[in-house]
Amino acid sequence: MLVIPAIDLKGGRCVRLRQGDLAAETVYSDDVLGVALGWQRLGAALIHVVDLDGAVAGEPTNLGRIDAVVKAVSAKVQVGGGIRTMDTVRRYLDAGVARVVLGTAALLDRALLEQACREFPLRIVLGLDARDGHVAVRGWTSVSNTRAVDLLKSLAGYPLGAVVYTDIAKDGMLSGPNLAALREVVDASAVPVIASGGIASVEDVLAIKALGSRVEGAIVGKALYEGKLDLAAAIAAAG
Numbered sequence: 376m377l378v379i380p381a382i383d384l385k386g387g388r389c390v391r392l393r394q395g396d397l398a399a400e401t402v403y404s405d406d407v408l409g410v411a412l413g414w415q416r417l418g419a420a421l422i423h424v425v426d427l428d429g430a431v432a433g434e435p436t437n438l439g440r441i442d443a444v445v446k447a448v449s450a451k452v453q454v455g456g457g458i459r460t461m462d463t464v465r466r467y468l469d470a471g472v473a474r475v476v477l478g479t480a481a482l483l484d485r486a487l488l489e490q491a492c493r494e495f496p497l498r499i500v501l502g503l504d505a506r507d508g509h510v511a512v513r514g515w516t517s518v519s520n521t522r523a524v525d526l527l528k529s530l531a532g533y534p535l536g537a538v539v540y541t542d543i544a545k546d547g548m549l550s551g552p553n554l555a556a557l558r559e560v561v562d563a564s565a566v567p568v569i570a571s572g573g574i575a576s577v578e579d580v581l582a583i584k585a586l587g588s589r590v591e592g593a594i595v596g597k598a599l600y601e602g603k604l605d606l607a608a609a610i611a612a613a614g
Contacts (some may be wrong), residue, residue, distance in 0.1 A: 376580075376583070376584045376590055376591065376592055376593065376613040376614075377420060377421055377569075377591060377592030377593070377613070378419070378580060378592065378593055378595060378606065378609040378610045378613050379419065379421045379422065379423045379569065379592045379593065379594045379595065380414040380419050380422055380423070380594075380595060380596070380599055380606060381422075381423045381424075381425065381571075381594050381595065381596035382407060382410055382411060382414075382422060382423070382424045382425070382444070383424075383425045383427050383596065384407065384424065384425065384426050384427060384428065384437040384440060384441070384456075385397070385400060385427040385428055386428065387405075387407070387437060387440060388402050388403075388404065388405050388407070389402070389403050389404040389405075389406075389407050389410050389600075390402050390403065390427070391403065391547050391596050391597045391600060392427070392546070392547050393546075393547040393548065394543055394544060394546055394547060394548065395504075395506075395511070395514075395515035395543045395546055395547075397427065397431065397514070397516075399547075401597075401600075403600045407440045407443070407444060408440075408443050408444060408447055411444045411447065411448050411450075412447060412448060414450075414599075414606060415448045415449065415450045417606040417607045417610070418606065418607050418610045419450050419606065419610070420450055420451065421450060421451045421452070421453065421473070421592065422444070422448065422450050422451070422452050422453075423453055423455075423539075423571075423594050424441055424444060424452055424453070424454045424455075425454075425455050425456045425476075426441065426454070426455070426456030426457050427456060427514065428456075428457070429456040429457025429458075430455070430456040430457050430478075430479075430513070430514030430515075431457075431513065431514035431516060432457055433457055433459050433479075433513070434457050434459065434460075434463065435456070435457050435458070435463060435466075435467075436457065438466075441454055441467075441472075442470055445470060445471045445472055446471070451473035451474075452471075452472050452473055453472065453473055453474040453475065453476060453500060454467055454472050454474075454475055454476065455475065455476025455477075455478060455500070455502050455539075456476075456514070457514075458475050458476070458477055458480065459479065459480050459484065459487070460487070461487065461490055461491065461494070464477075464491050464494075464495065464499075465494075468495055468498060473498070474498050474499065474500050474536050474537070475491075475495075475498070475499060475500065476500045476501075476502040476539060477491060477499055477500070477501065477502060478501070478502030478503070478504055478512065479512040479513055481501050481502070481503075481526065481530070482510050482512055482519060482521060482526060483512060488530075488533070489533070492533045492534050492535060496534035497534055497535070497536040498536055499533075499534075499535055499536060500535065500536050500537045500538065500539055500569075501527070501530060501533075501535050501537070501538040501539070501566075502538075502539050502541070503523050503526065503527060503538050503539065503540045503541070503560070504523075504541045504543060505523040505540070505541070505542055505543065505556070506518050506543045506544065507544070508522055508523060508524075508556070509521060509522055509523065510522070510523050510526055511543055515543055523540070523556075523560070524559055524560060524563045527560065527563050527564055528563050531565045532565075535566045536566070536567075537566055537567040537568065537569050537591050537592075538560070538564055538566055538567070538568055538569065539569045539571055539594065540556070540557060540560045540568060540569070540570060540571065541571040541572045541594075542556055542557075542571075542572040542573065543572065544572075545572035545573030546571070546572040546573065547596070547597050548573055549573065549575040549597055549598055549601075549603060550573050550575070551573050551574070551575060551576075551579050551582075552570055552572060552573045552574055552579055552582070552583060552593075553572065553573065554582060554583070554586070557570050557583065557586060558586055561586050561587055561589050561590060564589060567589055567590070567591035568586075568589055568590050568591060569590075569591050569592045569593065569594060570583045570586075570590065570592070570593045570594065571593070571594040574593055574594070574595045574598060574604070575597075575598040575603055575604060576598070576603070576604060577604070577608060577609055577612045579593075580593055580595075580609050580612055580613050581612060581613070584613055593613070595609065
């Protein structure tokens with residue numbers, strides 16, 4: 376199982392939020408490239424980059440920094456946040472991004488998701504962000520009436536590369552993942568699952584791995600930046 380460090384970009388800097396609250400940010404570094412290279416040196420095979428500004432704006436706003444990361448690292452990079460058009464999907468994938476994450480578009484623009492999957496099979500990742508079990512969109516600023524598991528089941532025939540499931544209440548809280556919700560997602564998913572939100576220890580990583588072979592990875596953010604989790608140790612435990 377992969378342990379995947381997260382780089383969340385806001386205002387061109389590497390930040391972390393609490394429960395998706397854009398006003399509750401902690402800035403960890405202005406040197407985004409240095410952060411990415413650091414995670415690679417510690418063994419990261421995949422880096423998860425989120426354009427937080429783009430997620431709210433509905434279009435990419437940190438393209439330059441993301442391009443620099445992709446060019447500088449040999450690790451694979453997957454990108455989410457503000458990807459709402461095929462032009463943006465193509466732009467990222469043509470620039471060397473391994474996979475793009477579609478969240479808002481998956482719920483609100485099914486035609487875009489269908490075209491993206493058709494044009495780039497297995498390179499589109501579903502970003503399934505949930506608050507109290509319901510899908511959140513537009514940078515988590517709006518919560519829909521659609522249950523996350525129902526949306527996932529409706530996409531069973533799509534050639535998705537994976538699904539990233541984030542429990543927003545756990546995100547940035549260092550309180551452990553929502554294993555019950557993750558288990559429900561794993562059981563409902565026809566594609567590999569990546570867990571996100573609340574992961575704070577090697578024990579959390581092992582608990583996610585124990586959910587089964589369909590679990591591809593675990594995204595870790597705040598615990599790494601605050602030194603509560605050693606990336607190399609987590610990778611070794613998950614391997």
